[in-house]
Amino acid sequence: MRIVRARQISQLFFFLLFLWFCVVASAGERWWQLRGWPVDWLLQLDPLVALGTVLTTRALYAGLLWALLTVVLTILLGRFFCSWVCPFGTLHHFVGFLGSRKKTLAKKAATNRYHGAQSVKYVLLVFLLGAAAGELLADLPGLSPGRSWPGWVLFVLALLVVLFLALRNVASKKARTLCWILVWVAVWILVAWAFADHSLVGASLQTGLLDPIPLIHRSVNLVILPIVDGVTHQLAVGQRHTQGAWLIGAVFLTAVLLNLSTPRFYCRFVCPLGALLGVLGRYALWRVGKNQSECSQCARCEAACEGACEPSKKIRISECVLCMNCLDACHEDLMGYGTTPSESGEEVSPDLSRRGFMVSLLSGVAAVPVTRLGGALGTNWSPMLIRPPGALMEEDFLKRCIKCGQCMRICPTNIIHPACFQAGLEGLWTPMLNFRVGTSGCQYNCVACGHVCPTAAIRPITVNEKQGKNDFAQAGPIRLGTAFVDRGRCLPWAMDKPCIVCQENCPVSPKAIFTREHFSPVREDPFLVESVHGMKVTLQGRHLRPGVVATGDYFCRVITQEENGRWKILENTKSVLVLSPDPTQKALLEPGNNLEIERRLKQPHVDLRRCIGCGICEHECPVSGRRAIRVTAENESRSEAHRLLLS
Amino acid sequence: MIPSSEKRSMTRREFLIRSAKAGACVAAATGLGLSLYDSKAPQGSQGKKTLVTLPDFSVAGRVGQMSIVTGEDRVKTVQRALKTLGGIEAFVRPGDRVVVKVNAAFATPPILSATANPELVAEVARLCFRAGASSVTVTDNPINDPASCFTLTGIAQAVRSAGAQMVMPREGSFKPTTLKGGALIKDWPLFYTPLEAADRLIGIAPIKDHHRSGASMTMKNWYGLLGGRRNLFHQDIHNIIKELSMMVSPTLVILDGTWTMMTNGPTGGSLADLKQTNTMIVSTDQVAADAFGATLLGKTVSDLPYIGKAQAEGVGRSDYESIKPFRDHVG
Numbered sequence: 001m002r003i004v005r006a007r008q009i010s011q012l013f014f015f016l017l018f019l020w021f022c023v024v025a026s027a028g029e030r031w032w033q034l035r036g037w038p039v040d041w042l043l044q045l046d047p048l049v050a051l052g053t054v055l056t057t058r059a060l061y062a063g064l065l066w067a068l069l070t071v072v073l074t075i076l077l078g079r080f081f082c083s084w085v086c087p088f089g090t091l092h093h094f095v096g097f098l099g100s101r102k103k104t105l106a107k108k109a110a111t112n113r114y115h116g117a118q119s120v121k122y123v124l125l126v127f128l129l130g131a132a133a134g135e136l137l138a139d140l141p142g143l144s145p146g147r148s149w150p151g152w153v154l155f156v157l158a159l160l161v162v163l164f165l166a167l168r169n170v171a172s173k174k175a176r177t178l179c180w181i182l183v184w185v186a187v188w189i190l191v192a193w194a195f196a197d198h199s200l201v202g203a204s205l206q207t208g209l210l211d212p213i214p215l216i217h218r219s220v221n222l223v224i225l226p227i228v229d230g231v232t233h234q235l236a237v238g239q240r241h242t243q244g245a246w247l248i249g250a251v252f253l254t255a256v257l258l259n260l261s262t263p264r265f266y267c268r269f270v271c272p273l274g275a276l277l278g279v280l281g282r283y284a285l286w287r288v289g290k291n292q293s294e295c296s297q298c299a300r301c302e303a304a305c306e307g308a309c310e311p312s313k314k315i316r317i318s319e320c321v322l323c324m325n326c327l328d329a330c331h332e333d334l335m336g337y338g339t340t341p342s343e344s345g346e347e348v349s350p351d352l353s354r355r356g357f358m359v360s361l362l363s364g365v366a367a368v369p370v371t372r373l374g375g376a377l378g379t380n381w382s383p384m385l386i387r388p389p390g391a392l393m394e395e396d397f398l399k400r401c402i403k404c405g406q407c408m409r410i411c412p413t414n415i416i417h418p419a420c421f422q423a424g425l426e427g428l429w430t431p432m433l434n435f436r437v438g439t440s441g442c443q444y445n446c447v448a449c450g451h452v453c454p455t456a457a458i459r460p461i462t463v464n465e466k467q468g469k470n471d472f473a474q475a476g477p478i479r480l481g482t483a484f485v486d487r488g489r490c491l492p493w494a495m496d497k498p499c500i501v502c503q504e505n506c507p508v509s510p511k512a513i514f515t516r517e518h519f520s521p522v523r524e525d526p527f528l529v530e531s532v533h534g535m536k537v538t539l540q541g542r543h544l545r546p547g548v549v550a551t552g553d554y555f556c557r558v559i560t561q562e563e564n565g566r567w568k569i570l571e572n573t574k575s576v577l578v579l580s581p582d583p584t585q586k587a588l589l590e591p592g593n594n595l596e597i598e599r600r601l602k603q604p605h606v607d608l609r610r611c612i613g614c615g616i617c618e619h620e621c622p623v624s625g626r627r628a629i630r631v632t633a634e635n636e637s638r639s640e641a642h643r644l645l646l647s
Numbered sequence: 648m649i650p651s652s653e654k655r656s657m658t659r660r661e662f663l664i665r666s667a668k669a670g671a672c673v674a675a676a677t678g679l680g681l682s683l684y685d686s687k688a689p690q691g692s693q694g695k696k697t698l699v700t701l702p703d704f705s706v707a708g709r710v711g712q713m714s715i716v717t718g719e720d721r722v723k724t725v726q727r728a729l730k731t732l733g734g735i736e737a738f739v740r741p742g743d744r745v746v747v748k749v750n751a752a753f754a755t756p757p758i759l760s761a762t763a764n765p766e767l768v769a770e771v772a773r774l775c776f777r778a779g780a781s782s783v784t785v786t787d788n789p790i791n792d793p794a795s796c797f798t799l800t801g802i803a804q805a806v807r808s809a810g811a812q813m814v815m816p817r818e819g820s821f822k823p824t825t826l827k828g829g830a831l832i833k834d835w836p837l838f839y840t841p842l843e844a845a846d847r848l849i850g851i852a853p854i855k856d857h858h859r860s861g862a863s864m865t866m867k868n869w870y871g872l873l874g875g876r877r878n879l880f881h882q883d884i885h886n887i888i889k890e891l892s893m894m895v896s897p898t899l900v901i902l903d904g905t906w907t908m909m910t911n912g913p914t915g916g917s918l919a920d921l922k923q924t925n926t927m928i929v930s931t932d933q934v935a936a937d938a939f940g941a942t943l944l945g946k947t948v949s950d951l952p953y954i955g956k957a958q959a960e961g962v963g964r965s966d967y968e969s970i971k972p973f974r975d976h977v978g
Contacts, residue, residue, distance in 0.1 A: 057689075060685060061685055061688070062685070072673050075676065076673070283665050283668040459689065645879070646883050
């Protein structure tokens with residue numbers, strides 16, 4: 001079997017596996033639903049997810065250890081992931097193939113020529129890692145001996161990575177290079193010392209914006225699946241929605257369609273994961289190359305090249321995606337994948353200048369405080385931002401969330417949505433709850449989102465912890481926020497209409513929503529009693545619509561100085577009211593009494609000590625536009641600073 | 648062929664070097680990955696913080712002393728009041744680092760008496776220096792903008808003229824504290840850094856009407872040592888004032904009743920809100936001082952439940968006559 005065929009089978013396998021994981025990432029009991037399928041596996045294999053979270057949190061969370069496998073294989077083999085595993089790469093590969101089918105060999109060779117802009121992906125990688133590593137880099141003075149050894153290890157690692165990436169061609173200018181290292185380390189120490197404990201210095205994990213694995217999960221989960229679902233088979237019960245899907249869709253579509261002009265455009269110019277793998281593959285033991293420098297220069301290999309790595313010339317190892325097309329295309333059988341370097345030479349390092357490296361690193365580090373100047377993590381926090389149950393406090397959340405959308409896909413009620421700008425620029429596409437879309441609020445017995453989160457930005461909590469039961473009775477339930485009644489919109493409060501749908505739907509026991517009774521006089525003038533026969537009262541000169549006050553919510557009382565009780569109205573005709581006999585009533589109605597008809601209302605109140613902010617009340621509220629009861633993030637458990645109650 | 652065999656050995660050497668490098672990378676990545684491996688999700692609680700506790704600033708053997716001096720001139724009345732208690736030297740020893748917690752809550756001019764009087768603050772600072780204090784630090788975590796508060800109240804100017812230093816709250820100045828035996832002050836940010844290295848603490852507060860608690864005097868003045876969203880405590884105002892009085896054991900409290908804010912407190916805003924009551928109280932017992940101060944507002948101890956609560960916790964005596972306050976007048 002040709003190696004290219006093997007690659008295609010691998011690509012097809014991983015692509016179908018990816019699609020399968022997307023399909024089964026739905027809560028349910030059917031075999032094609034989430035029943036232990038490792039739906040996060042591809043995200044866990046992604047070294048950029050692992051490296052990003054290690055830089056921000058100084059720990060490698062659970063399943064992310066899988067990334068080590070990719071890292072080790074990449075160090076030994078090169079960028080195999082791009083052409084053999086990555087589902088986004090497979091998509092680009094295929095669309096690129098479609099786009100260049102009818103192109104001539106020369107045209108293909110021209111589009112697959114190396115382009116200087118391919119270094120942009122390294123700039124993006126360093127920028128994103130800079131944003132993630134800012135806190136670590138600034139923590140240098142805080143790393144006193146004896147304190148947090150992972151911090152020290154990472155600090156040294158960060159230093160090594162900086163040197164490794166920044167200093168190419170070290171051998172040629174040793175003295176100068178050493179000077180530069182010393183200068184930069186000195187500047188670093190000075191800057192870190194000056195900014196120690198600065199409140200705006202922080203770590204922000206933004207790799208998920210462009211990291212292809214989260215990107216394709218997000219795009220397929222939140223845009224493609226909701227659209228194609230139901231065409232042949234119905235997966236979800238109803239139409240699933242995604243707030244702000246247009247932006248995710250537009251990014252995805254752009255990335256895919258760009259392949260029509262340049263194959264693997266995203267992989268070559270944008271992909272920060274590809275850039276990372278390119279750096280990691282620097283010492284790869286096996287690499288693609290020519291086994292003799294002379295060849296007929298037929299450019300067949302160039303025309304077939306996926307990575308634009310110039311296999312016929314001085315091959316660029318960091319750009320080679322191991323598509324193996326050149327091995328297949330070469331009629332002279334000169335291309336091979338082996339341990340000897342290419343006879344026509346090779347370029348192992350990424351094409352990124354030291355200046356480019358420093359500028360993108362420093363921009364990345366600086367971008368975080370600049371973004372946070374708005375104060376969104378402090379006093380200017382957004383109460384509209386309601387995070388899923390188990391979400392870490394915002395600062396820690398932003399260190400972990402990779403915007404993959406797994407929580408949004410798994411949410412059975414479809415209330416977790418990607419934030420557009422509600423969570424600030426940093427929080428783009430991070431999960432937030434929207435209680436208007438979807439089928440209910442956050443289900444009382446559901447903890448699905450935290451269990452699919454690959455990075456524990458949403459902790460995997462138990463139902464007991466969520467509800468504050470058993471071991472968690474002391475801590476109390478997890479509150480997402482608090483429901484507030486908008487008395488200007490609520491039917492019983494503002495429109496004299498009985499309702500209390502919110503109270504009925506409140507899932508906690510005792511209910512967080514309770515009601516207080518209120519009798520509200522109807523708008524009409526008082527009614528004059530003409531005659532009384534038993535419990536039948538005839539009104540003088542009035543025309544009521546039959547049954548209009550016979551709903552069971554209407555009462556009448558005599559307008560007098562003192563409070564003398566009410567009669568419930570059982571029936572009414574045009575001018576006759578039938579009242580319910582009330583043994584507690586002492587006085588009886590008499591002709592000449594002025595009657596006031598009142599509506600009995602139960603007005604909802606929220607008991608803040610019990611409300612968990614699940615949003616079911618908001619979802620159910622019949623004021624369907626801007627709801628009359630709405631949850632905002634005040635009193636959410638994850639933040640001590642957003643506390644609302646003393647006890 | 649010699650050249651090619653040379654080349655081959657060259658590539659073999661290169662390959663070995665490369666293998667070594669790749670091996671080192673694999674080892675480093677594996678070692679790092681395994682050592683940083685964390686199978687557990689982070690906890691929901693925001694980590695264990697180291698709690699701080701305020702030291703006891705009171706002077707031994709001086710419990711339950713109070714002096715009430717009438718007169719219009721604050722400088723004279725405070726001097727006399729201190730003298731009757733044995734002089735400032737009885738409370739401030741040479742080399743002591745003194746912190747003066749003033750009430751600088753609002754950015755209003757001193758004439759409105761919503762904040763500690765600057766002349767009084769300056770005089771206390773001077774007296775401390777005279778007694779040999781190595782440093783005097785005047786501080787508060789005000790309600791209005793701190794810089795504006797210290798400037799407009801005249802306190803900043805007064806502090807400078809007395810040679811003392813002023814400390815304004817910064818983000819890093821707060822450390823979490825938990826009051827032993829308290830129910831409200833739990834893991835709550837305390838304005839700690841100015842007090843961290845202090846030997847003595849003096850509170851200076853005016854007497855003011857306060858709508859929620861009834862009166863703002865020396866015990867309520869400690870509210871300004873809290874950080875965070877402290878106005879949550881208005882949900883239980885009397886207990887928080889009680890807990891504040893339990894949390895802070897001052898060297899002295901100085902309650903300035905030269906002008907008392909009778910209405911529209913605690914901001915005031917008009918001279919019509921003030922009444923000239925010409926009284927200066929200096930005390931080692933904050934409960935007694937506030938209990939007496941209440942009388943200048945025309946209130947009784949029962950109007951101010953926090954006084955009784957603080958007494959029940961053993962903070963001081965609300966029956967101020969029982970501690971036999973010194974009384975005097977300077978004209």
